[in-house]
Amino acid sequence: MSGKPKIAVYKLSSCAGCQLEFLNLEPVLLDVVGALDISYFVMAKRDNAPGPYDIGFVEGAVTCGEEIAKLKAARRDCKTLVALGSCACFGGLPSIKNWEPQREVEARVYSELWAIHSTKAYGIDQYVPVDAYLRGCPIDKGELVELIKNCLLGAAPAWRFPAVCTECKIKENVCLLIYENKPCMGPVTAAGCGALCPTYGKPCEGCRGPAHDANAPSLARIFGDLGLNAADVTRYFRKYAGTTPAFQEGAEAL
Amino acid sequence: MAVAKVSERWAAMSLVPKEEVGLLVDGLARHYQVIGPKQKGKAFVLEKLASGQELRLDYQTSILPPRKALIRPRETMFSFHDNQVETVQDAGPQVLFGLHPCDVHALTLLDQVFSLEYEDPYYAARRQQTYVVALNCTTVGENCFCYLMGTGPTLRDGYDLLLTDLGNEYLVEVGSDAGEELLRHLSLRPAPRVRVVEKEKRLDQVRRQFRQQMEVTEMREVLAGSYNHPAWRELAKDCLGCGNCTMVCPTCFCFQVKDQLELDLNHGQRVREWDSCLLWDYSLVALGHNFRPQLETRLKQRLYHKLYYYEDQIGTPGCVGCGRCVTNCPAGIHPLEVVARLKGE
Numbered sequence: 001m002s003g004k005p006k007i008a009v010y011k012l013s014s015c016a017g018c019q020l021e022f023l024n025l026e027p028v029l030l031d032v033v034g035a036l037d038i039s040y041f042v043m044a045k046r047d048n049a050p051g052p053y054d055i056g057f058v059e060g061a062v063t064c065g066e067e068i069a070k071l072k073a074a075r076r077d078c079k080t081l082v083a084l085g086s087c088a089c090f091g092g093l094p095s096i097k098n099w100e101p102q103r104e105v106e107a108r109v110y111s112e113l114w115a116i117h118s119t120k121a122y123g124i125d126q127y128v129p130v131d132a133y134l135r136g137c138p139i140d141k142g143e144l145v146e147l148i149k150n151c152l153l154g155a156a157p158a159w160r161f162p163a164v165c166t167e168c169k170i171k172e173n174v175c176l177l178i179y180e181n182k183p184c185m186g187p188v189t190a191a192g193c194g195a196l197c198p199t200y201g202k203p204c205e206g207c208r209g210p211a212h213d214a215n216a217p218s219l220a221r222i223f224g225d226l227g228l229n230a231a232d233v234t235r236y237f238r239k240y241a242g243t244t245p246a247f248q249e250g251a252e253a254l
Numbered sequence: 255m256a257v258a259k260v261s262e263r264w265a266a267m268s269l270v271p272k273e274e275v276g277l278l279v280d281g282l283a284r285h286y287q288v289i290g291p292k293q294k295g296k297a298f299v300l301e302k303l304a305s306g307q308e309l310r311l312d313y314q315t316s317i318l319p320p321r322k323a324l325i326r327p328r329e330t331m332f333s334f335h336d337n338q339v340e341t342v343q344d345a346g347p348q349v350l351f352g353l354h355p356c357d358v359h360a361l362t363l364l365d366q367v368f369s370l371e372y373e374d375p376y377y378a379a380r381r382q383q384t385y386v387v388a389l390n391c392t393t394v395g396e397n398c399f400c401y402l403m404g405t406g407p408t409l410r411d412g413y414d415l416l417l418t419d420l421g422n423e424y425l426v427e428v429g430s431d432a433g434e435e436l437l438r439h440l441s442l443r444p445a446p447r448v449r450v451v452e453k454e455k456r457l458d459q460v461r462r463q464f465r466q467q468m469e470v471t472e473m474r475e476v477l478a479g480s481y482n483h484p485a486w487r488e489l490a491k492d493c494l495g496c497g498n499c500t501m502v503c504p505t506c507f508c509f510q511v512k513d514q515l516e517l518d519l520n521h522g523q524r525v526r527e528w529d530s531c532l533l534w535d536y537s538l539v540a541l542g543h544n545f546r547p548q549l550e551t552r553l554k555q556r557l558y559h560k561l562y563y564y565e566d567q568i569g570t571p572g573c574v575g576c577g578r579c580v581t582n583c584p585a586g587i588h589p590l591e592v593v594a595r596l597k598g599e
Contacts, residue, residue: 031517149515158512162497162533169501169582170327170528172317174295177584187496187584213534213549215494222584 005054005151008040009084010074012067013094013121014060017138018085019043022057025141032145035152051077055151057134061087061094061121068127075128080151083123083130086137090209090241093137094121099238122243132157137207137240140193161190163211164204168195176203183223183236188214188250209241216250223254230254266428268442269449275417275424276306278387281440282349286385289323290351291316303351311352311419314395315578319504320350320357321364324380328527331376331511335521345379349436351387352417355406356398356576358388360504362412366568367507385432388413392456394463397577399590401464405574408457418453425453470571473593477562480596481554489592490550492585493532499579499587500530500556505564505572508536531555557589 009019023044025032039049056078062068075081086092097105098120106116124130134143143159150157164186168175176182176198185206186198197204210216216237223233237251270278282288283303291298291313298313300320318327332341353361368377391400391407400406409416414433418425425445428434480486500506510529515522529536532552537545546552564572573589580588 028517035517145517149517149519152517152519153515160533160535162530162535163494165494165496165498166501166528166530166533169318169498172294172299172301174297174317175498175582175584178582179296187494187498211496213495213547215491215549218492218494218585 004035004037006037006039006049006052007055007057008051008053008074008078009038009043010040010056010058010070011043012058012060012071012088012124013063014085014087014092016043016059018059018087018134018136019057021138021141021144025145028145032148036148053078055080055082057082057084058088058124059084061091062119062124062127063094063121064118071124071127080131081124081128082147083125083133085139086135086207086209086240087121088124089133089135090123091121091243092123092207092240095240095243096235096238097121098242135161135190135208136193142194143192159192161192161208161212163187163214164189164191164193164195164198164208167191167193168198171195171199173198176201177222181226183226183228185219185236187211188216188219188246205239206236206247207240210244210246214246216246217253220250220253266434266437267445267447267449268426268437269420269445270417270424270426270442272419272422272424275311276309278440279303279306279309279351282351282387282436285347285439287346287348288351289320289348300350300353309352311389311417311424313352314393314398315354315576315581317578317582318502319360319576319578320353321360321504321507323348323350324361324364324384325368325374325377325507325509325528328525329376331524331526333521333523343376343379345376345383347383347385348380349385349387352389353386353413354389354391354400354576355409356400356403356574357504358386358409358412359400359405359574360576361386363505363564363568363570363572363574364507367505370568385414385436386412387415387417387436388429390416390418390453390457392419392460394460395577397580397588398575399464399467399577400575401461402468402590403470403571403573403575407460407464418456420449420452420456425449467590468593473561473571474565476593476597477558481558483596485592485595486550486554489587489595490548490553493549493553493587494585495532495534495549495552496584497530497532498582498584500532501528502578502582503560504574504576504578505560506530531559553587557592561589561593 039053056074083089106113110116177184182203184203186204189204189206190208190211220233233254234251237247241247279288288303289300290303291310292308293310298316300316330342332339368374388409413429416427508529509526511526513522513524560573561571
């Protein structure tokens with residue numbers, strides 16, 4: 001790359017929380033701005049330059065035809081395309097609607113159904129090739145900075161995604177699953193968040209999607225033993241990443 | 255750490271009233287960092303004690319084992335910038351206070367692991383400045399099986415000082431010159447020899463509380479012929495592959511090493527972090543080959559290493575029977591139950 005790499009931040013169907021994490025990089029924000037040329041970031045600046053860009057960050061799930069077109073244009077304009085957050089990675093929260101008839105879901109929110117033309121919610125790699133994934137709801141700022149450094153180096157990040165438990169144990173959190181009998185998704189969810197929720201006494205909700213080689217059916221059976229019914233267990237596995245094969249297995253295990 | 259025979263040191267026995275045991279911590283804390291058991295929610299952790307009041311010698315086990323004080327879950331090995339390297343060394347004198355016999359055994363195993371072929375300078379530097387105040391067990395935890403592994407509930411060596419709960423007071427025995435050095439910082443009442451009888455009586459009572467399920471030699475025989483046993487496939491259906499068992503294991507020693515650069519791509523640090531053979535990418539090598547892609551093979555690796563291979567490497571099993579992996583396994587996998595299942599029980 002000659003000069004500072006140009007970056008673009010796009011938004012599809014999302015809450016904008018992951019984009020906000022860019023701005024929340026305060027301690028290193030100036031260094032980041034110094035290393036990158038933020039060319040297109042509608043939420044953060046008024047003047048946005050047209051492509052091409054070196055790195056594109058796409059936030060949000062794809063939930064309608066217009067977004068597919070927007071996403072394909074982004075893919076065309078960016079050398080490296082990054083899925084920013086769980087919605088872009090695997091559909092995220094919007095994907096909870098995928099297992100109900102589309103019209104029933106729409107009718108719950110909208111009255112003028114003729115104007116609605118949404119599709120099932122998927123991560124962006126359903127439609128375009130993706131070079132890197134930043135998981136989480138929202139993303140982890142440390143991982144974002146790591147990814148930026150790797151882009152500057154031209155290297156692929158050497159990320160590993162063991163279970164959240166590995167980070168939770170290192171923090172010596174008192175296990176919520178074992179000591180509190182709370183359904184915690186930690187044993188099957190990808191680490192990288194520093195076991196944020198369990199550290200504050202909240203069971204992991206699985207927002208970062210499946211850990212590598214996760215054994216979701218076993219955790220589903222453990223949830224069943226805790227007294228959860230099959231429908232509840234299914235909802236746990238579909239909350240953020242039900243579109244992934246691993247969590248699909250968990251959702252259908254009981 | 256030169257450990258003398260305890261029998262030579264009967265004269266150095268002392269007594270501490272139970273309510274004053276915290277004062278030992280306070281006395282040592284003036285000269286050393288004292289790490290001991292304290293409560294965290296419904297569990298206990300070994301952490302730096304701010305004062306003796308935090309000490310909880312009634313703890314059954316800690317979440318992480320004492321190895322965390324010698325090889326940290328995550329530590330910087332050195333930092334670098336331009337062409338310069340600066341080594342990082344953060345070892346200082348520390349006392350591990352109130353370690354149970356199983357955990358002391360685990361430290362002596364790690365001492366061998368980290369010096370067997372190559373000495374690990376980070377481990378060695380910390381270990382040289384680490385004093386062990388052990389605590390004989392007078393109660394048996396739900397998942398304890400030290401008696402079977404020959405690592406408890408009482409301790410013969412490996413400690414600098416050894417405490418035994420005698421009801422209203424602790425008997426303090428010296429196990430090394432370093433232990434005597436520790437005692438110099440404390441003023442304790444000498445114990446009459448008769449209290450040793452009391453100690454043995456109490457420890458015998460503890461030993462009787464264990465249910466002897468199996469002999470170690472038998473365990474080894476069972477494992478020798480069970481590598482392809484169908485039970486492994488069934489166990490792998492339950493195993494979550496979460497790595498909890500290895501994180502909490504007092505004898506696990508694997509770590510990964512990585513370089514972390516600053517945004518200027520010039521300054522950076524080399525760090526190492528605990529790793530686990532239960533994790534999918536632990537045995538992933540360059541060009542993408544993975545030696546243990548199936549969970550079944552990783553689960554086997556963990557248990558075979560602890561109960562079988564370790565003995566070939568070090569001469570004793572790598573399991574000290576502390577029961578942490580049992581307590582922390584959401585799927586309830588128990589090494590002894592696995593062996594029993596392989597045996598066909």
